[in-house]
Amino acid sequence: MTASNGSAAITGTGIFLPGAPVRSDELDQRLGMPRGWLEDKCGVQTRHYATEADSQESMGVAAARAALADAGIEPDDLDLLIFCGAVGRQPVPATAPLIKRELGLSARAFPAYDVNATCLGTLLGLDHAAMAIATGRASTVLVVVSEMPSQAIPWKQDPTTAGLFGDGAAALVVEAGRAGDMCLGPLLMETHADGYEYCQVGSGGTRYNPVTEAEAFEDNAVFSMDGKGVFKLSSRTFPRFLDQVLDRTGWSLGEVDLVVPHQASPHAISLMVKRCGIRPEQIFDVAKTMGNQVAASLPIALHQARLAGRIQSGMKILMAGTSAGISLGAMTVTT
Structure with missing residues (x-):
């Protein structure tokens, strides 16, 4: 389907998964529990955790570059950047300007801001991108999300909840007026x-x-x-x-x-x-x-x-x- 009448389409996707998958039986050993205990409780077999070489912004930028390449565009083609992680790098300022800077776009004056709906943040980010395109405020939007829940999960207090979570980043390019894989x-x-x-x-x-x-x-x-x-x-x-x-x-x-x-x-x-x-x-x-x-x-x-x-x-x-x-x-x- 071709994006038309101001509609928006996802034209590129990219992800970044840090480190090697961490198996639940490895975590069983760390917790002093029998093999199979954590997977039985939370259902998760493997997940990824950020390494010392990873930061929230480096993960987000890696996903962003992959999405841009998938869409066949350059960072300079962007005119809006939205970050939609549940927890940003710090409370102030927003994380989006940091992602923009790390992409080498500091000299470009287009807006970069955060939206937050916790686990539904990406849907909110896509909605903001679609509204910006529909109103003519943007034509090429990058939606970025990078999450590191491993830094604040309750291994001591609630290990079965902690075992649910993994780290990772994703990015989506949203555009208007061209053939897109996925129209929103x-x-x-x-x-x-x-x-x-x-x-x-x-x-x-x-x-x-x-x-x-x-x-x-x-x-x-x-x-x-x-x-x-x-x-x-x-x-x-x-x-x-x-x-x-x-x-x-x-x-x-x-x-x-x-x-x-x-x-x-x-x-x-x-x-x-x-x-x-x-x-x-x-x-x-x-x-x-x-x-x-x-x-x-x-x-x-x-x-x-x-x-x-x-x-x-x-x-x-x-x-x-x-x-x-x-x-x-x-x-x-x-x-």
């Missing part, structure tokens, strides 16, 4: 704020003063999750949300050729398949071998689906998932 529909999103405390890192903002509340600041500097709360809220709300998404797009679930979900966990994806009536062959699932890479999960899965030949011309694709907040989100793609 609108972002549909809703937030159930009663789940605000279910997934959180409490420190790093205004909640705890690092000087006067140093102990509380340190205690809340790692990720915490109420797994039961997330499960109950998501299982209650997501099937209805998916029905609304399909109703608005005019698609039936049977017409969807591929569902690319946020890779929250193997158990969460299995639940989504069962609760929503999705056929197993409709799902692209890499959670067992990648873990939950936060906002990088979905675009990494999309890239891997392309490499695996799962995305072909004439398909209807649904990208969907949940995020801390608790929010639900989905975006359609046609090829």
Whole structure:
């Protein structure tokens, strides 16, 4: 399909996976647990962790250069850069200017800013890119996400939650007015704020003063999750949300050729398949071998689906998932 009438298309994808895959049985040894314990609890077999040579910006730039090459364009062709990681390099300033600088684009005056919807950040970034293109504010947008949850996962407090996560980066080039592999529909999103405390890192903002509340600041500097709360809220709300998404797009679930979900966990994806009536062959699932890479999960899965030949011309694709907040989100793609 050709992008037209101000619509936007993904014309390039790229990823970066740091280090060698870390197996769950290796982590079992470190935790002093029997072989197979962690994989049984969290469902993840392998994941990647950033090495000493990796930084959030270096990972993001590597993914960005891969996406630019895939789209056949140069960094100088960009006129907007959006970073959409759940946790940036630091609270102030935003991470996008650093990515822009590392790409050698400091002399270019185009905007670079962050958006944040935690695990749904990439969908929000794509929506911002599409809106910028539709309004004529940009023509070539780079959406970048780089995540390093390994720096703040609760191995001591909650190892079965810690075992879910992996590091990684992804980037997507979005353009208008040209043939694109994947043309974007609108972002549909809703937030159930009663789940605000279910997934959180409490420190790093205004909640705890690092000087006067140093102990509380340190205690809340790692990720915490109420797994039961997330499960109950998501299982209650997501099937209805998916029905609304399909109703608005005019698609039936049977017409969807591929569902690319946020890779929250193997158990969460299995639940989504069962609760929503999705056929197993409709799902692209890499959670067992990648873990939950936060906002990088979905675009990494999309890239891997392309490499695996799962995305072909004439398909209807649904990208969907949940995020801390608790929010639900989905975006359609046609090829």
